[in-house]
Amino acid sequence: MVNYSDSIIALVPALLAILLAIFTRKVVLSLGVGILVGALLLHRFNPIDTITYLGKNIFSLFWADGALNEWNVLLLVFLLLLGVLSTLIQTSGGARAFGEWASTHVKTARGARLVAFGLGILIFIDDYFNSLAVGNVSRPLTDRRGVSRAKLAYLIDSTAAPVCVISPLSSWGAFIISIIAGILTTHSITDYSAFSAFMMIVPMNFYAIFALLLTLYIAYSGVSVGPMKQHERRAAKGELFDASKGTPMGMAKEVNEHTNGKVRDLVVPIVVLVIATISALLGTGAQALAADNRPFTLIGAFESTDVTRSLVAGVVISLIVAFLMLIGRKIPGRDYRVSIVAGMRSMWPAVVILLFAWTIIAVIGDMKTGDYLASFVSNSISASYLPFLLFLIAGLMAFSTGTSWGTFGIMLPIGADLVMAVDASLLLPTLAAVLAGSVFGDHCSPISDTTILSSTGAGSHHIDHVTTQLPYALVGAVTAAVGYLVIGFTESSVYGFIGALVTFVLFIVVLNVLSKKGETASDLQTD
Secondary structure, three states: OOOOOOOHHHHHHHHHHHHHHHHHOOHHHHHHHHHHHHHHHHOOOOHHHHHHHHHHHHHHOOEEOOEEOHHHHHHHHHHHHHHHHHHHHHHHOHHHHHHHHHHHHOOOHHHHHHHHHHHHHHOOOOHHHHHHHHHHHHHHHHHHOOOOHHHHHHHHHHHHHHHHHHOOOOHHHHHHHHHHHHHHHHOOOOOOOHHHHHHHHHHHOHHHHHHHHHHHHHHHHOOEOOOHHHHHHHHHOOOOOOHHHOOOOOOOOOOOOOOOOOOHHHHHHHHHHHHHHHHHHHHHHHHHHHHOOOOOOHHHHHHHOOHHHHHHHHHHHHHHHHHHHOOOOOOOHHHHHHHHHHHHHHHHHHHHHHHHHHHHHHHHHHOOHHHHHHOOOOOOOOHHHHHHHHHHHHHHHHHHHOOHHHHHHHHHHHHHHHHHHHOHHHHHHHHHHHHHHHHHHHHHOOOOHHHHHHHHHHOOOHHHHHHHHHHHHHHHHHHHHHHHHHHHOOOOOOHHHHHHHHHHHHHHHHHHHHHHHOEOHHHHHOO
16 A cells, blocks of 8 residues: 555545535545545555455454454444434333423423533533433424524534543543553653543643533523524424435434323433443443453543443343333334334434444545644644644544544654653643544544434434534634643743633633624524
């Protein structure tokens, strides 16, 4: 294969897929073109080598290194089973009953949005689980109150990753802490532990913090900017999503909803799903710790947990409970069969997009896109600019590759090496900048799996979620970028306070602009 690590050609497949997705609004086609072009470039347009390469990549999605590719396969199984759980709850009448109950307690669109936001904050264990669980619980309520699916997808996506990246008791936190531990060991830093470093980084993760604050403001005010205005106008007239594009991912029209459903038919399976999944996360983590003869700790368990196995275990237990609750309800067997098939079918678009996204991520990896982007930073750059520049580069890398975790793995060590060579006092804010940029880029990327799952959980068309979330993500990014510039040019003893203060003031200014330029829910109702 050709090595493009020092050539701008390394960006071609990713940018081509992203731009095509934005302009054509056909995600699978755009990803397919990006994959094909990347494969051809890697093999100098040799058709035989290109076909062989693509075949190996697709096969490796399911079978790698002589064994089942458990992460991918189990995540797909989880998606399909969650689709079944969702339609089973719909068949039982639980979603209808919950919507009717919630409409008597949550009487406004603002209340519905705040419920979705609150659930996004509470479910901080894992972003995949957050995106899908919050969507399934919130959707009946937000539908009743005329909140567009695009806005629900935004509320889900903009709480999932930002919460997980600042929570030490999450799969993200454990992963990041493990990388930081390696960085501290490499550079012989003993002044603080990896956990302490993570906690000190949290207040400087400006994008995550201000993305959450912005989401809270949008949930409370209902302000819509950019393409979101159109979706909210449509929702105000009763059309929650763009029906001209067909049925969104995660939704099934053919399911027969029974009228004798109870609120518990929705609440109990979801609560069981949460409890069972968290228990499985801790259980698999404890098993891994025991196998390595390490003592049990919450941080250690989340660092060592098997996320996809835990997700599947949680949804299987929840499904069993949901079926048991329907015994004696006199629901025809045909309705069960339709529910199961429809649930899997509703998740099929998400499965296809994920498969294509994983494939292009492999192609992007072989194109050395990450290496090329990282090469923009060199030791000749002033240390004062490093937090700002690494925020931008991490954002561009995550946007191009569709993965926060992959960006963490590449850019955290690179950022640490660079800043330790010129100004060790900027180590923690530089790591914070990388984490913030990675989440920002992931939020904007149409090939990000968390973006895809947020669309699925909300029942929104994927490209609609991407285009409507972008303006809000850019607001958070601009605010964060200014903060990292301030950090770089202030004294190390006070950089955290000054950077946070400046970004907060700028954030207030931005909210004031949004409130004047955007449209609120009350504005839309009068259109």
